[in-house]
Amino acid sequence: xxxxxxxxxxAAATAVQRVGVDLVAAYPITPQTAIVETLADFSAKGELxxxxxxxxxxxxxxxxxxxxxxxxxxxxxxxxxxxxxYMHEMIHWCSGARLPxxxxxxNRTIGAPWCLDPDQGDSLSQRDTGWLQLYCAxxxxxxxxxxxxxxxxEELLLPCMVVFDGFYISHTYEAVDxxxxxxxxxxxxxxxxxxxxxxxxxxxxxxxxxxxTQLKLVKDRHxxxxxxxRLFNEINRAFEKQFGRSYNIVETQIPVGAKRAIVAVGAxxxxxxxxxPVLAETGLIQLRLFRPFPTAEIRQVIEENEITELVVVDxxxxxxxxxxxxxxxxxxxxxxxxxxxxxxxxxxxGVDLTExxxxxxxxxTGNEENFALRWGDEF
Amino acid sequence: MRIAELNRQDEMxxxxxxxxxxxxxxxxxxxxxxxxxxxxxxxxxxxxxxxxSGMPPLTxxxxxxxxxxxPSAGSVGSGVRRGLDARGLYDTTVVVLAGDGGTFDxxxxxxxxxxxxxxxxxxxxxxxxxxxxxxxxxxxxxPFGARTNTAPYPLYKEGEKKDIMQIMAAxxxxxxxxxxxxxxxxxxxxxxxxxxxxxxxxxxxxxPCPPGWGTESADTIEVSRxxxxxxxxxxxxxxxxxxxxxxxxxDMKSVSLSEYLGKQRRFKxxxxxxxxxxxxxxxxxxxxxxxKVAKFSAEV
Numbered sequence: 001x002x003x004x005x006x007x008x009x010x011a012a013a014t015a016v017q018r019v020g021v022d023l024v025a026a027y028p029i030t031p032q033t034a035i036v037e038t039l040a041d042f043s044a045k046g047e048l049x050x051x052x053x054x055x056x057x058x059x060x061x062x063x064x065x066x067x068x069x070x071x072x073x074x075x076x077x078x079x080x081x082x083x084x085x086y087m088h089e090m091i092h093w094c095s096g097a098r099l100p101x102x103x104x105x106x107n108r109t110i111g112a113p114w115c116l117d118p119d120q121g122d123s124l125s126q127r128d129t130g131w132l133q134l135y136c137a138x139x140x141x142x143x144x145x146x147x148x149x150x151x152x153x154e155e156l157l158l159p160c161m162v163v164f165d166g167f168y169i170s171h172t173y174e175a176v177d178x179x180x181x182x183x184x185x186x187x188x189x190x191x192x193x194x195x196x197x198x199x200x201x202x203x204x205x206x207x208x209x210x211x212x213t214q215l216k217l218v219k220d221r222h223x224x225x226x227x228x229x230r231l232f233n234e235i236n237r238a239f240e241k242q243f244g245r246s247y248n249i250v251e252t253q254i255p256v257g258a259k260r261a262i263v264a265v266g267a268x269x270x271x272x273x274x275x276x277p278v279l280a281e282t283g284l285i286q287l288r289l290f291r292p293f294p295t296a297e298i299r300q301v302i303e304e305n306e307i308t309e310l311v312v313v314d315x316x317x318x319x320x321x322x323x324x325x326x327x328x329x330x331x332x333x334x335x336x337x338x339x340x341x342x343x344x345x346x347x348x349x350g351v352d353l354t355e356x357x358x359x360x361x362x363x364x365t366g367n368e369e370n371f372a373l374r375w376g377d378e379f
Numbered sequence: 380m381r382i383a384e385l386n387r388q389d390e391m392x393x394x395x396x397x398x399x400x401x402x403x404x405x406x407x408x409x410x411x412x413x414x415x416x417x418x419x420x421x422x423x424x425x426x427x428x429x430x431x432s433g434m435p436p437l438t439x440x441x442x443x444x445x446x447x448x449x450p451s452a453g454s455v456g457s458g459v460r461r462g463l464d465a466r467g468l469y470d471t472t473v474v475v476l477a478g479d480g481g482t483f484d485x486x487x488x489x490x491x492x493x494x495x496x497x498x499x500x501x502x503x504x505x506x507x508x509x510x511x512x513x514x515x516x517x518x519x520x521x522p523f524g525a526r527t528n529t530a531p532y533p534l535y536k537e538g539e540k541k542d543i544m545q546i547m548a549a550x551x552x553x554x555x556x557x558x559x560x561x562x563x564x565x566x567x568x569x570x571x572x573x574x575x576x577x578x579x580x581x582x583x584x585x586x587p588c589p590p591g592w593g594t595e596s597a598d599t600i601e602v603s604r605x606x607x608x609x610x611x612x613x614x615x616x617x618x619x620x621x622x623x624x625x626x627x628x629x630d631m632k633s634v635s636l637s638e639y640l641g642k643q644r645r646f647k648x649x650x651x652x653x654x655x656x657x658x659x660x661x662x663x664x665x666x667x668x669x670x671k672v673a674k675f676s677a678e679v
Contacts, residue, residue: 022465025458051461055454056492063451063489067422067458070445073465075458089448197420197443197459199471204438206446208429 072195095130254283401596403586453489551620593644
């Protein structure tokens with residue numbers, strides 16, 4: 001156990017090195033580049049167990065991971081924004097093929113126009129691809145979550161995306177408790193999933209299927225993904241034992257008696273944590289999971305704390321519908337006997353969340369025209 | 380080579396696959412798998428062979444097949460090779476199989492990336508000169524003058540067939556060769572050479588397509604033979620991007636281009652002007668090829 005001053009990107013790369021992978025295939029894109037470069041550094045120093053391949057595109061990076069994972073290898077790649085969008089077909093394919101690939105996506109706005117700020121629309125637009133999506137709020141969470149992602153992906157045979165905000169997390173240096181290889185490998189162990197390509201053995205992997213077969217396979221994936229919450233808690237019990245820290249699917253900081261809460265995902269959750277002392281009788285609900293959506297866990301938090309009002313901070317916008325986390329929450333909470341009021345703050349483009357915004361939203365009377373929906377440029 | 384000489388014991392293709400009668404691609408893969416042997420892993424991109432290979436759990440081949448999305452073949456091949464290496468399976472020959480669309484068009488970027496990295500596998504393109512699986516639409520491998528369903532009468536394919544072999548040679552890959560189903564011995568020899576080399580190897584196989592080309596099913600071999608004789612599809616190999624060797628010479632004096640085109644309904648409306656243009660293209664490319672071959676043989 002040793003603390004290092006490293007960025008979120010370095011935390012991700014270090015976690016991959018600690019876990020030990022057979023192959024890293026990657027292509028550079030801002031703000032993910034430091035992950036690729038750090039892994040290349042590990043490789044140059046002979047500290048990466050597997051191969052590091054510089055490929056010709058993000059699509060190729062994931063396709064290369066697909067091939068290697070199908071041959072039985074543990075693989076990793078990282079991307080952001082346009083790179084993730086460019087991978088889209090392979091993202092679907094890897095999930096359908098049940099390959100336990102771990103990929104980091106560093107949130108960045110997708111153009112046009114070009115923009116480097118950390119809108120979450122890149123990863124959220126991969127919602128329906130069948131990937132697990134875990135969101136991190138600081139560099140320590142990044143390090144820990146990348147390690148856990150390998151266990152989760154290989155256990156469920158589903159690919160897992162670890163997501164964090166560009167610059168706010170990828171480029172910010174923090175003190176991170178960086179476990180050494182032996183400690184991490186004690187927790188993760190060598191890959192145990194079965195290879196799909198077995199020389200000498202006939203097999204027609206992922207060839208033409210019928211709609212009926214697809215239905216069964218999709219149902220399988222859905223049911224398998226819903227096993228995540230239990231698995232997540234098991235892994236975190238083991239993680240706690242080994243490293244003295246653990247996580248919940250839904251993290252909360254709700255003062256006694258508070259009936260309203262800010263819902264935040266990723267770096268904005270850290271901002272809210274700092275603002276909580278000045279926000280009267282308001283709590284924080286931090287979502288660490290987007291797929292599977294933590295419906296049961298969030299309902300439990302709402303019911304136990306008798307929350308009546310949520311303000312959802314969305315660093316994204318589904319044009320024509322609104323903030324994506326707000327939509328998902330409305331849908332997840334609809335069946336509650338007393339669903340809370342879900343208000344939305346849209347910070348699309350990845351603009352900063354400020355204390356001023358939160359204060360103004362929380363001080364509103366309820367009669368304002370924009371009570372339910374606020375945009376980040378109105379403050 | 381005679382059919383009687385083929386050792387049926389080594390067949391890697393099962394009877395009852397889904398290819399059309401007279402399919403050049405089915406024959407190409409039959410020779411391919413038989414020659415490369417049992418210890419192969421096949422990466423298969425979207426193409427006619429996605430259908431020919433059958434519906435899982437059925438399969439047309441006695442080797443593992445890994446299907447992959449259309450543009451990804453070159454990259455998935457890189458991954459499978461490295462994944463098998465990670466498991467210590469260095470002796471397995473990885474073969475990436477793609478049609479002309481998955482090679483010349485949508486697969487070109489991945490192909491170029493893999494060739495440049497000198498990935499250790501054999502990329503095999505079976506070229507039936509259009510998107511045949513979707514019903515004969517133009518690809519950049521479609522020859523000038525041919526009619527397709529995206530260039531229907533009175534239209535025809537404009538522009539020349541992309542010279543994929545020159546592109547591969549420009550990547551200075553260890554081995555690249557052309558072949559076709561009428562010359563199985565030539566194909567077998569090239570595959571054996573390819574299998575004996577490490578690094579990126581490229582085999583470009585012309586595979587006649589009876590429904591797409593408008594040929595008789597029984598004429599596949601004859602059409603394939605004429606493609607070589609007319610210089611339309613010369614058989615040669617190139618090592619390291621500059622060692623050019625002709626393996627089966629054309630016989631342009633005794634076989635005319637019209638004889639080749641006349642067997643195919645896709646060239647039915649070919650007028651003299653277009654015929655001349657195509658002939659010019661063939662002559663020019665064949666001469667260029669002979670120049671390279673001569674230059675190399677003079678060096679050795």
